[in-house]
Amino acid sequence: MHAESGYWRPKPDGTIEVVIAQSTGLVEVQKGTYNAQEKVVELQSETVGNASKVRETRRVFELVDGDICYEVKMATNAVDLQPHLKAALKKV
Known part of the structure; x- marks a missing residue:
């Protein structure tokens, strides 16, 4: 029902483009930024294209006890920025 693909471009200064x-x-x-020591990536949308309702997204990824935890926040034309999705990916 949902899939994403893309490119992650980390830069030596600690910034990242996705x-x-x-x-x-x-x-x-x-x-956004990434902190290799704290194992955190924080992203803020610069552009959201082909979306008549979505105005803004933010994503945070964090490595916690070997699990990749992430949260997506979203703002639409009707709702300010609020939690949209939260998950933890466990290695099997």
Whole structure:
């Protein structure tokens, strides 16, 4: 029902650029930071394309006890930024 693919471009100064294309047609260009010591990536949308309702997205990824935990926040034309999705990916 949902899939994403894209490119992650970390830079030596601790910034990162991410381009994500979703199966729904939504495209996100995000910029943010990564902290290798704290194992955290924080992203803020610069552009959300092909989305009539979505205004902004934010994503946070964190490595916690070997699990990748992430949270997505989203703002639409009707709702300010609020939690949209939260998950933990466990290695099997």
